[in-house]
Amino acid sequence: MSDKSGASRRSLLTALGASGAAAVGLSFAGGLAGCSPKADTKTAGGAEEAKLNFYNWDTYIGPTTLADFKKASGVDVSMSLFATNDELFAKLKAGNPGFDVIVPSNEFVTRMSQSNMLMPLDHTKIPNMKNIDPAFLNPDFDPGRKYSMPYTWLVLGIGYRKSKVKGVPDSWKYILDSDQYKGRIALLSESADLTRLAAKYLGHSVNGIQPDMVAQIEKMLIKQKPYIKAFHDDNGQDMLLAGDVDLVLEYNGDIAQVMKEDPDLDFVVPKEGSLINSDTLCIPVGAPRPNNAHAFINYLLDGQVGADITKTILYPTPNAAAKALMPDSYRANPVIFPPKAIMDKCEYGAFEGAEKAKLFEEAITRVRAA
Amino acid sequence: MEQSWRKAKSVFALVLGPPLFWLVLFFLIPLAIVWVYSFGTNIGLTQIAFTGTFSNYVRAIEPLYVGIFIKSVGVAALTTGLCIVLGFPVALAITFAPDKLKAWLILLIMLPFWTNLLIRTYALIAVLRDEGYVNMTLNWLWTHAGGLMSFAGLKPLGDFVPLQLLHNNFAVVFGLVYVHLPFMVLPLYSALDRLDRSLLEASLDLGAGHARTMLQIVAPLALPGIASGILITFIPALGAYLTPDLLGGPDSQMIANIIERQFKRANDWPFGAALSFLLMYMTFIAIALQSVLAKRSAGPKA
Numbered sequence: 001m002s003d004k005s006g007a008s009r010r011s012l013l014t015a016l017g018a019s020g021a022a023a024v025g026l027s028f029a030g031g032l033a034g035c036s037p038k039a040d041t042k043t044a045g046g047a048e049e050a051k052l053n054f055y056n057w058d059t060y061i062g063p064t065t066l067a068d069f070k071k072a073s074g075v076d077v078s079m080s081l082f083a084t085n086d087e088l089f090a091k092l093k094a095g096n097p098g099f100d101v102i103v104p105s106n107e108f109v110t111r112m113s114q115s116n117m118l119m120p121l122d123h124t125k126i127p128n129m130k131n132i133d134p135a136f137l138n139p140d141f142d143p144g145r146k147y148s149m150p151y152t153w154l155v156l157g158i159g160y161r162k163s164k165v166k167g168v169p170d171s172w173k174y175i176l177d178s179d180q181y182k183g184r185i186a187l188l189s190e191s192a193d194l195t196r197l198a199a200k201y202l203g204h205s206v207n208g209i210q211p212d213m214v215a216q217i218e219k220m221l222i223k224q225k226p227y228i229k230a231f232h233d234d235n236g237q238d239m240l241l242a243g244d245v246d247l248v249l250e251y252n253g254d255i256a257q258v259m260k261e262d263p264d265l266d267f268v269v270p271k272e273g274s275l276i277n278s279d280t281l282c283i284p285v286g287a288p289r290p291n292n293a294h295a296f297i298n299y300l301l302d303g304q305v306g307a308d309i310t311k312t313i314l315y316p317t318p319n320a321a322a323k324a325l326m327p328d329s330y331r332a333n334p335v336i337f338p339p340k341a342i343m344d345k346c347e348y349g350a351f352e353g354a355e356k357a358k359l360f361e362e363a364i365t366r367v368r369a370a
Numbered sequence: 371m372e373q374s375w376r377k378a379k380s381v382f383a384l385v386l387g388p389p390l391f392w393l394v395l396f397f398l399i400p401l402a403i404v405w406v407y408s409f410g411t412n413i414g415l416t417q418i419a420f421t422g423t424f425s426n427y428v429r430a431i432e433p434l435y436v437g438i439f440i441k442s443v444g445v446a447a448l449t450t451g452l453c454i455v456l457g458f459p460v461a462l463a464i465t466f467a468p469d470k471l472k473a474w475l476i477l478l479i480m481l482p483f484w485t486n487l488l489i490r491t492y493a494l495i496a497v498l499r500d501e502g503y504v505n506m507t508l509n510w511l512w513t514h515a516g517g518l519m520s521f522a523g524l525k526p527l528g529d530f531v532p533l534q535l536l537h538n539n540f541a542v543v544f545g546l547v548y549v550h551l552p553f554m555v556l557p558l559y560s561a562l563d564r565l566d567r568s569l570l571e572a573s574l575d576l577g578a579g580h581a582r583t584m585l586q587i588v589a590p591l592a593l594p595g596i597a598s599g600i601l602i603t604f605i606p607a608l609g610a611y612l613t614p615d616l617l618g619g620p621d622s623q624m625i626a627n628i629i630e631r632q633f634k635r636a637n638d639w640p641f642g643a644a645l646s647f648l649l650m651y652m653t654f655i656a657i658a659l660q661s662v663l664a665k666r667s668a669g670p671k672a
Contacts, residue, residue: 086634093416115415183534191635228620230537243501244536354412354637361636362434368623369438 048289052296054079055088055099057279060152062309069299075292092117096286100293106141106278107192109148110351118147119283125294128301131321139278141348148280149297150318152253155276155338155346156193157269159237159255164246172201172270175247177220182227184246186239189231191364192357193275194221196349197249200272207350211359218363222370231368240265251277253315256335267335273345278318408643418639426644435628435645442625443652445539445614446607449546453554453603454596456547461558462588465565476559479552487549491616494545498535498617505532541617542624546607553606554599561595562588594664601660605653625649 050073054066058081066077080099082088085108091097092112104112112118123129126149129137136150158169164184169175175185176198187194196206198217209217229245236248237258248255255267281300283293299305306322316336317323323331330336351357408426410418429435464475482490497503509530516527535541565588573583589596611626625645632642 084634086637089637090634111415117416191631225620230619233615242499244499354415358636358638361631361638365438365623365628365631366434368621369434369441370621 048291050075050292052077052101052289052292053099054296055082055091055102056080057082057103060103060279060313062305062312065300065305065309068305069296072299073292073295075295077296092284096284098288099284100287100289101296102282102284103151103279104148104282106139106276106280106348107351109280109282110141112282112284113142113147114351117285119285119287119290120146121149121283121297122294125291126298126301128298128303131301131303131306131319133318133320133323136278136318139348140350141278142280148282149301151279151281151300152313152315153276153278153318154251154253154315155269155343156188156197156249156274157252157255157267157338159240159248159250159258159265159267161240161243161246162264162266168266168268169247170268170271172197172272175249176201176224178224179227181247183229185228186230186232186236186245186248187228188236188249189233189364191360192349194249194364195360196275200274200347201270203272206275206347207352209356214359214363218367221364221367225367225370252335252338253313256314256333259335269338269342269346271342271345273342273347275349276343276346278348279315404643405647407640408647410640410643412638412640415637426641427648429641430644430648435625438623438625438628439648439652442608445543445546445624446604446610448543449550449607450554450600450604452543452547453551454600457551457554457558457599460551461555461562464555464559465562476556479555479559482549482552487612490549491545491612494541494548495536495616498541498544500532500534500536502536504535508533536617537622538619539622541619542610542614542622545613545617546610549613550603550607553602557595557599557602558592559595561592565591597660597664601656604656608653608656609649 052075054077056079061079066079070076082091085105088102088104089108089111092099092102096117109118123145129145129149132150136153137145139145139150142148158172158175160169165181169181174181175187195209195214195217198220199209199213200206202213202216202220204213230239232239232248234250234254236245236250237254239245240248240250240255241258241262250267252267252269255265259265259267281297283290283297287293300309301319303319303321303325306317306319307325310317310319310322310326310330314330314336317326406420407418409420409422409424411421411423411425413419460479464472464479467475495502499505509532512527512530519525519527535544569587569591570583573587574580578586609626610624611630614622614624615627626649629642629645629649632638632645636642
């Protein structure tokens with residue numbers, strides 16, 4: 001998330017990654033052909049080579065973080081980038097190609113731990129866990145933080161152009177169930193997120209959505225479709241900034257970033273509540289250098305290091321020590337940290353099995369084909 | 371000539387070997403794996419069992435997906451048609467251009483290939499969006515025309531309403547035509563360039579007009595070029611993925627977008643594989659049709 005380009009970690013690369021869909025398929029074929037994970041034998045004790053493979057989102061680290069870590073520990077970090085959780089999952093599905101630390105989001109922590117793709121973390125090797133805000137220490141997607149350490153969190157809401165919208169669009173109604181802003185709305189194209197937020201609008205939890213409710217949501221969205229200008233691939237902040245639309249379903253961090261460029265923009269988490277996501281640090285099974293991986297995760301959770309990263313990426317941090325070191329303009333920013341009363345109504349989307357994911361996917365496919 | 375390869379079998383094998391090996395290892399085997407997937411079932415999140423089931427294909431021919439297939443064929447056909455209409459005059463103009471200019475004109479046609487498709491598509495977004503270059507220009511003209519009219523004592527024009535050029539099916543077809551036009555122009559040009567000019571002169575001398583000469587002399591003679599142009603445009607347009615994704619509106623999804631989602635978001639590789647193979651069979655049918663047509667048009671002469 002570089003503050004100049006306006007492209008978030010999820011936007012431009014999503015498209016690039018998408019064009020690499022074929023490559024994902026090939027990598028799995030390669031896995032079948034016998035490219036098993038390069039599990040290094042030198043994992044026991046402290047006898048690991050001074051290297052680390054870090055698989056991260058784009059522009060999701062401080063400018064000097066990796067060099068500083070090398071100075072502090074002597075370990076050389078080589079970072080590669082992924083654009084979506086699906087890409088991360090597809091890449092590790094056939095076996096770990098040599099990554100030591102990865103950054104999956106909450107739902108994928110569940111998916112990957114269920115599929116035995118994550119190594120349990122040794123909390124004694126991560127003393128900086130004490131810096132984490134206690135509210136983030138026992139999430140439903142990873143009870144007791146067995147597999148993941150929180151790195152950032154984000155919440156979905158409505159980004160809007162103040163001069164074109166009457167008042168504050170503080171309900172999902174305005175984008176999911178109303179023709180008031182027809183042709184001026186862009187929704188995120190993630191089927192699960194859309195279905196869950198629609199359920200939230202209908203007064204249901206984002207989890208445990210039953211098929212009859214999915215059918216009801218499908219009907220509502222088909223009715224809403226003529227008023228929707230586009231389904232975006234998480235580049236909604238760019239569409240808002242360019243004036244293509246006036247209301248957009250987006251993450252708070254993405255809108256906070258474009259608000260610096262255009263004071264006419266704002267962001268609200270609707271009163272019904274919303275979906276929280278959290279990106280986490282995990283060690284995949286088959287990581288060649290788990291000791292270095294623990295040391296690196298511990299380093300990233302340091303207060304000063306965390307603050308330096310946050311200054312660059314501007315996402316909400318779950319690291320209390322890092323937050324304390326940030327300026328007021330960040331800590332008191334209601335876009336980055338929406339009011340507690342609203343946040344209390346937000347939930348993590350839980351992974352409820354492949355069948356549920358298929359149900360959501362097909363419903364949204366039908367909406368778009370209708 | 372015909373016997374030469376039999377005489378030098380070892381040389382022939384040496385030449386054919388590496389590409390054949392490449393083709394089998396990196397194309398046919400992965401393709402076969404995906405084909406096997408299409409008869410598989412998901413077990414858990416990471417495993418696929420090869421159960422020999424046809425359920426993925428049964429799901430793929432549900433009306434929802436057939437509808438999307440039909441729409442994709444329609445969009446690809448429209449794109450191909452527009453490419454012929456636009457590409458034919460361009461190819462003809464290049465054919466009749468002076469030799470020195472020809473190379474430059476061909477270069478101009480090829481030039482877009484030097485830029486990544488993604489970059490070109492983002493450039494189109496910048497041109498077509500509500501506050502893009504087209505609408506900016508129109509807005510400027512509109513405002514100035516309004517100024518002139520009020521100067522002339524007429525009622526000024528109302529507010530400028532930007533044209534909706536992006537995020538709809540128009541944008542998808544526009545983008546596809548823009549990307550695929552060179553694929554149509556090049557085979558057309560190579561067919562037209564080989565044309566015997568004396569036939570055109572004869573046609574004109576014998577009293578046929580320009581239009582009639584085009585339709586009854588040039589078009590039939592250029593038919594192989596037209597056919598290969600159609601094929602080479604239609605097939606990639608049918609599988610277009612990036613263009614509908616970036617330029618399309620809420621209902622612009624094409625079959626390749628659905629396939630991509632199966633492999634990524636939906637994590638349903640067997641179903642994605644089944645859809646991919648249906649798309650491939652459609653492509654084979656298109657190629658078969660083309661070769662039948664080519665044979666038929668070559669038939670009477672032989």
